[in-house]
Amino acid sequence: MASIKDVAAAAGVSVATVSRVLNDHPSVSADARTRVRAAVEALGYRPNAVARSLRTHETRTLGLVISDVLNPYFAHLARSVEEEARALGYSVIIGNADERPDLQDHHVRTLLDRRIDGLLVSPTDGGSPLMLDAARAGTPMVFVDRWIAGVDVPVVRADGRAAVHDLVAHLYALGHRRLAIIAGPAATTTGSERVEAFRVAMGEYGLPLPDAYIGQGDFQAESGRRATERFLDLAEPPEVVFAADNLMALGALDAIRARGLRIPDDIALAAFDDIPWFVHTDPPITAIAQPTAELGRAAVHALVDRVEGRPPESVTLPARLVVRRSCGEPPVAQAPTAQPSPLQRSKS
Template sequence: MASVKDVARLAGVSVATVSRVLNDSAPVTAGTRERVLAAVAELAYRPNAVARSLRTDATRTIGLIIGDILNPFFTELARAVEDEARVTGYSVVIGNADERPERQDHYVRTLLEQRVDGLLLCPTAEITPLVRDAVADGTPLVFLDRTLPGLDVPTVRADGTAAIGELIAHLTRLGHRRIAFISGPALLSTGRDRTAAFVAAMAGHGLPVRDEYLEAGDFQAASGRASAARLLALPEPPEVIFAGDNLMALGALDEIRARGLRIPADVALASYDDLPWFTHVDPPITAIDQPVQELGRLAVRGLAERIGGRPADPVVLAARLVVRRSCGENDSMEGSARR
């Protein structure tokens, strides 16, 4: 394998000049640059990333720890992070916390031992010791999708408050009054925020929030199905089931179909989080869509700022309502967005 000394010898320059060309760290003449790059190509030289990281204390890698890799939202988010990281010259190492604090800490420890330059973290419900230590040690860190109160870490997230308000307004225009909500875990900021937005939107339209219409799920399909089963077994079942994430919406859909009920004739269905296949079911499902690509892009940019020793501002993007036919819509209905 060719070394940087071999490149320098073939190009007739010093090792320092080769380094300046490859790292673009200082100006060199056009002729010198051409000779160095020609030598690199002829020798098929590849820089040693490990050796470079020992010299520069940078590995050009970042860690991404997500809540649940089987959740399509996190899968898409990881892809968005990876795409932006590649553009900015970083590689991404992904850890799946599976919503377990101890597994999250395992990945925090492992990634820091691998000397990643910074961490993007979709935190679990609690402040774990290693996360607290990473913040105290000045590790470049950005929270993604979720917040952890009490830690001075910038967060890149979406806010669905307005979109949930638009959904409730849309449902009332369709004549729905009995609206049930399957929430996520109250320990997670996303679970709390979406529940608070739902309660506020219902109050804003003069609709009661009946205790039996509030179900606590866990962002998994099984909890969505179990919650839908309880709701549909009530003496006065809801007219609408609004699931707090896409997997719980999938579970609710399974239960509705298992009971032989029709959507939306017998019960309407809406989801927080959109999925590409929501347009392919019959009827297509109304959903609140989060700007996943933009979240991933801005999270990587914010982390790059922190790696560079600069502050990164928190970012809050608006989610949007996508109106389809699962709540009783027809082609003449107007929603805030259609697709």
């Protein structure tokens, strides 16, 4: 492999001149610049990024720790982050936490040891001492999708509360009254926010949400299957199962089909986190969609602002309801318009 000395010898210039050309320094003559670039091309020279980072204290590398790389939502988010970072001149190293706090901290520690310029994290829980220490130490960091309450770090996320309200309004308009939810982990902000939004929306429509209709999941398919089996074993099963993420919806779908039940004739199914394969199920699944690509791009820009000394800003984008046919909708359904709840109508 050619070294910078080889390039200098081939171009007939000093090592310092080669370095100036590689760093676009204006003090190099046009002739010397041409000879150096020709030598670089002929020898196939590639600058040593590690050595450069030791000199400049920059690696042009960002770290991304996502909650679960097998979750299509996070896979899409990671792709968006990588594409936007590359467009801005940064590389991305990705760590998969697999919804495990210990594995999350392992990746965070490894990335910090590699001298990354900044860190994007979707926290698996709300109290990682390592991330708290990193944030307090001034590590450029941005939370994406999830966040840790009380930590002074910019957050880029989607607000799904209005979309959850729209879903409950939609189900109510279809005649459904017994609605159940498979909630995500209470230790995650998205897990607690979605179940609370569902509870509030149910209350606005005068619908009860008994404990038996709240299944505790962990954003994995198996937990969705187990929770749905418990719902189906009730003396009065719910009419609708709302899974608070796509993998738990997949588990719910498996449990329903294993009982020989039909969607939506026997029980309806809806999900948070719309993904491409939802349109290919029979029937297609009604879901709440997050602006995943936009979140990834916004997270990269917030982190690069922090890395490059500009004040970063938190970003909150709206989620939206995508109506299909898994809840008893007619074959061609339009997105529902906002309707006042029965309780609101009685006050008017």
